[in-house]
Amino acid sequence: MTIQRILRLGDPRLLQVAHPVHDFNTPELNTLISDMFDTMAAQDGAGLAAPQIGAPLRVVVFGFDVNPRYADKAAIPETILINPKITVLQNHKEDDWEGCLSVPGMRGLVSRYTAIRYTGFDVTGSPLAAEAEGFLARVIQHECDHLDGIIYTQRLTDPQKFGFTEELLNSGQIRKAECTE
Secondary structure, X not given: OOOOOOOOOOOHHHHOOOEOOOOOOOHHHHHHHHHHHHHHHHOOOOEEXXXXXXXXXXXXXXXXXXXXXXXXXXXEEEEEEEEEEEEEXXXXXXXXXXXXXXXXXXXXXXXXXXXXXXXXEOOOOOEEEEEEEHHHHHHHHHHHHHHOOOOHHHHEOOOOOEEEHHHHHHOOOOOHHHOEO
């Protein structure tokens, strides 16, 4: 088990566009993915993108069985998604509070599509395709944004709807259940 250091907002590597993966099922890729899952789990995250741990590759992982940070959310199967592409299924967006392991202790209101289709590859290079709605669609969009150098703070619907989680909770602007990252 190797927990990696998560880059934080202000590190210029988070703003770079990640490179596609060309070689699948290599020891280096397998180690990266294992480290990503270990790092995500150690932080009680729902997802993690490779650039967040300093690997400029188009790789995201997401999923959990039970997560104390998302006590009101259903389990999400652990998924490896390499070179992902997202297609919007409905032009409907919904605002919700987001956070990020790279922006610890803060939340902001972000608008995301509610239904998407995602495609990509698994660790062996086999094609993946699935649809996602609601919270899972939000997690996937959030993580895939990282691959394009976009942090959720760049997608805030209103700069006044951004702040420290503790302050937002104490002021009643968000509930504990709205603390998704």
